[in-house]
Amino acid sequence: MESSSPAGGVNPAGRDKDLYAAVQDIRAGYWMQMRQVLARTGTWPQWTSRTQVLGVVAAQANVVELWLKEEPESLAARVMYARVATERVLQAHRRDWARDYRKAQDLDKLMARARDACDQASDGNPDDAVPWICRLALAEADSAGRYPEHHLTPPPHEYLLPAGPWGLLSEVHRRDPFNREAWHRMSQALQARPGPAGRQAVATDFARWTVSFAPPDSPLLLLPLYARVQEHRERRDNGGAVMLNLLWTREDTTRAITQAFEGWFRKRDPDTTSQLDLNYLAYALARGGFAAWAAEVFAAIGDFATPAPWLYDARYPEDQWRKAFEEDRVACRRSQPRQTGGHHP
Known part of the structure; x- marks a missing residue:
């Protein structure tokens, strides 16, 4: 929270x-x-x-x-x-x-x-x-x-x-x-x-x-992602870092990620959007292999990264959470096809 x-x-x-x-x-x-x-x-x-x-x-x-x-x-x-x-x-x-x-x-x-x-x-x-x-x-x-x-x-x-x-x-x-x-x-x-x-x-x-029963465009569609990040954190703390990637590719998790992105992110009101919600969604998308969607969410985040959920990542100590954020943002951006200029016949 x-x-x-x-x-x-x-x-x-x-x-x-x-x-x-x-x-x-x-x-x-x-x-x-x-x-x-x-x-x-x-x-x-x-x-x-x-x-x-x-x-x-x-x-x-x-x-x-x-x-x-x-x-x-x-x-x-x-x-x-x-x-x-x-x-x-x-x-x-x-x-x-x-x-x-x-x-x-x-x-x-x-x-x-x-x-x-x-x-x-x-x-x-x-x-x-x-x-x-x-x-x-x-x-x-x-x-x-x-x-x-x-x-x-x-x-x-x-x-x-x-x-x-x-x-x-x-x-x-x-x-x-x-x-x-x-x-x-x-x-x-x-x-x-x-x-x-x-x-x-x-x-x-x-x-x-x-x-x-939440509305189809509600930010509450992200609640399962918050629960999944918590499970990710508990597994990391209990020495289960090796299995963390499997957590994000389970069918129930990928279904929740898709519902949150298509139902909430596509229809959100930028004026009332929680930056924490955007960061949780970006984290879940990057972990789940949705690089193209994650790139869109990272663009919406801009300069407003939040410590959670990045500080729960197993790659870096908690006080270096920005490294996890930047690593995922760069990786997702690089996965996108380059836009080339010039004239086409």
Whole structure:
């Protein structure tokens, strides 16, 4: 997911120039550009993606708190505080604060603060899915299952899926059907408490279930590729690097790759396209032997490579992920026939 802090040298705003200006403003300690770019945001998908990126960046400072102090009735400021508070919980959780008694108490306080921020963001803003996405994201950090809404039974007849925050996903879906971030958050929440099936099986089953009824041009068609990259990473870490290429040529994998490229990439909206999705698709295409299609996706990525999934590649250490990216990009470009100039009779 894109909620973790961006690596150095990586632009989290991608091609969104207005968002980039707001990110730079936040890093300088100001909030006016953030306020302005959110006021000019016209669609729910763009609202979701922009608040997510801004939340990751602003979680490192007190910029949103300053905005909220100046404009306590601002709905945008409340939503951004929910984003920031949630991101701080997730970052603490991923640093294993729960395993340290003293830090576990701090994590509990952060969780309570984030849940309250989500409630405040929802007040007077019932149509906004983002506060519900934040609630859904918090389920990942509820390792002990203390909150009942985080372990509800799955939809009827879905026996392969574990209990999880299904009600929260439903609330998001009611406001913004097939919201990209929400379904990724749900996958992460289910994997946090996968039961006897294990993380990989849960990720794969949830992705397969989602794709079975997602719109034919939805970015959710990439969920199976995220699951496959995770399996690739686990095999690499467990010493199975020799068999990694076979993973990408399996029939179910190549079918998922084709569906994602033809269904989503061909019809995507460049203004709301996730750079992370493009990078995952390029990685899968290159691994699966779809060099011509991969070259198209690399062209769409341009200068906006993301560390994941390239840092999970077995060819280079994780801090040299750009080498894996460039190696695949060059190889796929070279596979294309050269365009020759001149006149033809």
